[in-house]
Amino acid sequence: MTDTAQPRPRTRLYLITPPQIGDVSAFRKSLEETLSAGDVASLQLRLKGQDGMIDMQATQEVGAAVTAMAQEAGVAVLINDAAELSRQLGADGVHLGWDDMPVKTARALLGPDAIIGATAKNSYHRAMQAGEDGADYVAFGAFYPTTTKEGTIPAELELLEVWQSAMILPCVAIGGITVSNAAPLVTAGADFLAVSSGVWNHEDGPAAAVRAFNALFESLA
Numbered sequence: 001m002t003d004t005a006q007p008r009p010r011t012r013l014y015l016i017t018p019p020q021i022g023d024v025s026a027f028r029k030s031l032e033e034t035l036s037a038g039d040v041a042s043l044q045l046r047l048k049g050q051d052g053m054i055d056m057q058a059t060q061e062v063g064a065a066v067t068a069m070a071q072e073a074g075v076a077v078l079i080n081d082a083a084e085l086s087r088q089l090g091a092d093g094v095h096l097g098w099d100d101m102p103v104k105t106a107r108a109l110l111g112p113d114a115i116i117g118a119t120a121k122n123s124y125h126r127a128m129q130a131g132e133d134g135a136d137y138v139a140f141g142a143f144y145p146t147t148t149k150e151g152t153i154p155a156e157l158e159l160l161e162v163w164q165s166a167m168i169l170p171c172v173a174i175g176g177i178t179v180s181n182a183a184p185l186v187t188a189g190a191d192f193l194a195v196s197s198g199v200w201n202h203e204d205g206p207a208a209a210v211r212a213f214n215a216l217f218e219s220l221a
């Protein structure tokens with residue numbers, strides 16, 4: 001029997017902004033350096049108020065400053081929670097949580113080419129449903145403790161292993177991921193690692209973090 005199985009594509013980095021950005025022009029400069037340091041598949045603008053809800057004004061402001069620049073660098077831009085704002089900004093898509101707009105509604109608003117991601121937390125069932133509804137990826141997590149989001153629930157590596165062995169739809173791992181703890185997630189089958197503090201708070205700076213993540217992905221490919 002001939003083995004026709006294709007090797008899995010290399011895991012890629014999915015960068016998430018810090019939840020608050022004080023100086024937008026300083027952030028734009030830092031982001032430009034960060035994106036030129038190595039492969040970044042996508043950038044999610046995730047700007048939150050103190051209540052954990054999307055900060056529409058900050059998202060609008062940061063989005064206007066960085067969307068075209070990131071896209072020109074070959075990085076897809078997704079907006080957290082807000083499909084309509086994604087459309088207005090000319091972004092590539094939206095990431096939706098459990099309590100956000102349904103995937104089908106976002107698809108109707110954004111059209112067939114938009115990238116729509118959906119949170120599955122630790123639920124294989126929820127991920128299947130999102131896939132059936134037309135999501136382009138599902139996100140499992142939190143795999144590690146995080147201070148970036150309150151109220152996360154733990155997810156096990158087995159979710160990634162089972163999903164990768166059975167499904168074609170890409171899966172994202174999220175939650176407290178750093179260069180030092182990322183390897184098991186890559187080995188378990190994550191197509192993308194979604195990372196915020198592990199990049200922005202890296203001891204050698206965000207560009208060094210992007211280089212280190214890419215070196216790790218290469219070493220495990």
Ligand SMILES: Cc1ncc(COP(=O)(O)OP(=O)(O)O)c(N)n1
Pocket residue numbers: 014044046052080081095096097098100117118119139140149172174194
């Ligand atoms: C890639 C990715 N995965 C999961 C989340 C979490 O989304 P959600 O549950 O809607 O929580 P908030 O990010 O809105 O606080 C995400 N943003 N990105």
Ligand SMILES: Cc1ncsc1CCOP(=O)(O)O
Pocket residue numbers: 016141142145146147148149152174175176177194195196197198
């Ligand atoms: C948004 C989100 N959803 C689950 S964990 C998390 C936080 C991701 O940020 P970090 O990479 O800093 O843990």
Ligand SMILES: [Mg+2]
Pocket residue numbers: 080081095096097098100
């Ligand atoms: Mg959300």
